[in-house]
Amino acid sequence: MAADPRIANPVRPAFVTSDREGSVIVSIGPSHPATHGTIQIFAELDGERIVRTDVHCGYLHRGFEKECESHTWHNLIPYVDRLNYCSALINDFAYVDTVERLMGVEITPRCKYLRTLLSEYSRLADHLTCVAASLMEMGAMTAFLYLVMIRDYIYEHLADLAGARVTYSYGRIGGLARDLPDGWLKRLGEILEQYEEFIGRVHGLVDRNRIFIDRMRDVGVLTTAQALDYGYTGPMLRSTGAPRDLRKDTPYLAYAELDFEVPVGIKGDNYDRYYVRMREMDESVHMIRQLMDMIPDGPINVDDRRCTFPEKPVVYGEIESLINHFKLVMEGPRVPAGEIYFAHEAANGELGFYLVSTGEGVPYKVHVRSPSFVHMGGAHLMLDGYQLADLVPTFGSINMIGGECDR
Amino acid sequence: MGAEVFEPITASLASGGEEAGVSHGILVVNVAPSAVEAAARALRNRFGFDVFLDVTAIDWIGQSPRFEVVWHFYSTEHKVRVRLKTRVPESAPTVASLTPLYGSAAFMERECHDMYGIGFAGNADLRPILLYEGFEGHPLRKDYPKEREQPLVPYRDWVASERGGD
Numbered sequence: 001m002a003a004d005p006r007i008a009n010p011v012r013p014a015f016v017t018s019d020r021e022g023s024v025i026v027s028i029g030p031s032h033p034a035t036h037g038t039i040q041i042f043a044e045l046d047g048e049r050i051v052r053t054d055v056h057c058g059y060l061h062r063g064f065e066k067e068c069e070s071h072t073w074h075n076l077i078p079y080v081d082r083l084n085y086c087s088a089l090i091n092d093f094a095y096v097d098t099v100e101r102l103m104g105v106e107i108t109p110r111c112k113y114l115r116t117l118l119s120e121y122s123r124l125a126d127h128l129t130c131v132a133a134s135l136m137e138m139g140a141m142t143a144f145l146y147l148v149m150i151r152d153y154i155y156e157h158l159a160d161l162a163g164a165r166v167t168y169s170y171g172r173i174g175g176l177a178r179d180l181p182d183g184w185l186k187r188l189g190e191i192l193e194q195y196e197e198f199i200g201r202v203h204g205l206v207d208r209n210r211i212f213i214d215r216m217r218d219v220g221v222l223t224t225a226q227a228l229d230y231g232y233t234g235p236m237l238r239s240t241g242a243p244r245d246l247r248k249d250t251p252y253l254a255y256a257e258l259d260f261e262v263p264v265g266i267k268g269d270n271y272d273r274y275y276v277r278m279r280e281m282d283e284s285v286h287m288i289r290q291l292m293d294m295i296p297d298g299p300i301n302v303d304d305r306r307c308t309f310p311e312k313p314v315v316y317g318e319i320e321s322l323i324n325h326f327k328l329v330m331e332g333p334r335v336p337a338g339e340i341y342f343a344h345e346a347a348n349g350e351l352g353f354y355l356v357s358t359g360e361g362v363p364y365k366v367h368v369r370s371p372s373f374v375h376m377g378g379a380h381l382m383l384d385g386y387q388l389a390d391l392v393p394t395f396g397s398i399n400m401i402g403g404e405c406d407r
Numbered sequence: 408m409g410a411e412v413f414e415p416i417t418a419s420l421a422s423g424g425e426e427a428g429v430s431h432g433i434l435v436v437n438v439a440p441s442a443v444e445a446a447a448r449a450l451r452n453r454f455g456f457d458v459f460l461d462v463t464a465i466d467w468i469g470q471s472p473r474f475e476v477v478w479h480f481y482s483t484e485h486k487v488r489v490r491l492k493t494r495v496p497e498s499a500p501t502v503a504s505l506t507p508l509y510g511s512a513a514f515m516e517r518e519c520h521d522m523y524g525i526g527f528a529g530n531a532d533l534r535p536i537l538l539y540e541g542f543e544g545h546p547l548r549k550d551y552p553k554e555r556e557q558p559l560v561p562y563r564d565w566v567a568s569e570r571g572g573d
Binding site: 061067350 | 463518
């Protein structure tokens with residue numbers, strides 16, 4: 001084409017020349033076969049050792065927050081799914097919970113326990129993905145296949161519930177899209193048993209494996225003080241030894257009624273991040289088993305005409321419900337004017353929604369405090385000073401998810 | 408929750424009659440733009456707010472001052488959050504950077520600068536983080552049209568190529 005191909009360099013590295021003799025600057029990514037996630041790292045290398053790094057994200061930026069300002073509160077739910085797409089249900093529930101608090105809606109008991117159960121089930125899938133991918137990147141193919149097989153059972157099982165494998169759009173303001181299908185909890189019990197069998201095999205293959213320990217122990221070390229200074233939350237913070245978990249500290253949903261522990265690491269290195277996630281999965285399974293016996297009967301949606309859609313037969317049968325349905329679809333639920341920040345403990349840490357409403361059916365502002373973005377802000381702490389080959393397992397242990405990092 | 412924690416903070420940060428109150432469990436304090444850094448320093452050093460969660464802005468287009476900058480802090484000791492807010496005009500949308508206090512501020516201030524064009528005095532590195540070099544405007548401002556496109560790689564003229572003219 002004759003037109004000027006204005007292909008500018010999309011990023012400006014913090015350093016382009018090395019200030020020491022013998023070191024070179026290399027650009028890793030944005031699409032590198034050894035990193036999962038689209039990210040660019042400029043690294044100054046002294047031999048095989050990383051001297052300093054400049055981490056760039058944003059390659060998956062798609063204007064999520066801008067798009068939210070022109071859709072109704074309900075229509076955002078599919079977008080919210082695509083933040084952390086490894087645990088989409090947690091995003092769903094964190095978002096609708098925040099909207100419900102702004103509206104003053106209290107969900108039904110059945111919905112509360114189901115959301116708690118599904119949040120933990122999603123955390124299980126997310127940690128399985130993270131651990132499996134990290135192990136695969138170090139060549140542990142068998143462990144990868146064991147873990148991803150269980151994750152696929154979970155995805156298929158959630159597809160029975162929500163109709164999709166990954167992005168479920170299952171949360172609703174004031175409830176859930178639909179109730180559990182017949183036999184869903186029975187299959188859940190089977191999957192948890194299979195999980196336990198295979199997670200035992202992974203522990204056996206990996207935990208005391210010499211290669212694994214040599215590559216993970218004392219690599220990418222982060223102290224608690226550094227982690228707090230850089231706003232770290234979730235498994236990253238807990239791996240440094242700080243027992244900070246929003247499910248315990250500021251309980252929401254049904255977490256106050258559950259018996260569970262908050263596993264912590266001892267050193268904040270790659271090995272601890274692996275082990276904290278493995279232990280958290282066991283705690284999630286323990287919670288799911290408690291919740292399976294706690295779910296009460298009853299409706300899943302609140303009876304509130306401001307947010308809940310009327311049943312189809314009455315929409316077709318009476319004019320008030322027809323108008324109610326029409327208004328909810330065309331104008332969206334009216335959320336009282338105000339602002340709110342609320343956070344759930346997502347698989348990667350504190351997932352906060354800051355919502356501003358002017359009383360319309362469309363949000364004035366939606367801001368996501370995404371753990372992955374915050375974690376990338378301190379990634380250099382875990383990369384600088386280590387070997388180039390350590391970059392891959394360290395980056396894997398951060399579990400950066402482009403969807404929520406770049407929004 | 409948190410009333411006994413919030414009381415001394417309110418007394419300290421809103422001593423000059425600044426608007427303050429608890430909203431959905433979070434203490435909200437409106438401060439003057441020049442008082443942001445001192446307020447954040449007090450939160451961190453005196454009241455134990457060790458985690459800097461977030462900074463963002465709201466574009467109240469048509470109002471004066473136009474922008475509202477919003478910070479969130481969390482205390483792992485007291486398990487509560489505080490929100491600081493301030494208004495800055497369109498002509499000088501600049502506030503103090505919190506990078507001397509919190510490492511996490513560096514990345515988040517870059518994002519806020521990308522999206523709203525808020526300047527953070529003291530943050531030397533405000534390069535684009537979610538956007539790219541050469542991007543014009545600030546997409547989360549209300550006067551930035553959602554449909555506007557700024558592709559780095561020019562789109563192919565499909566009509567010409569359909570005709571075989573490419």
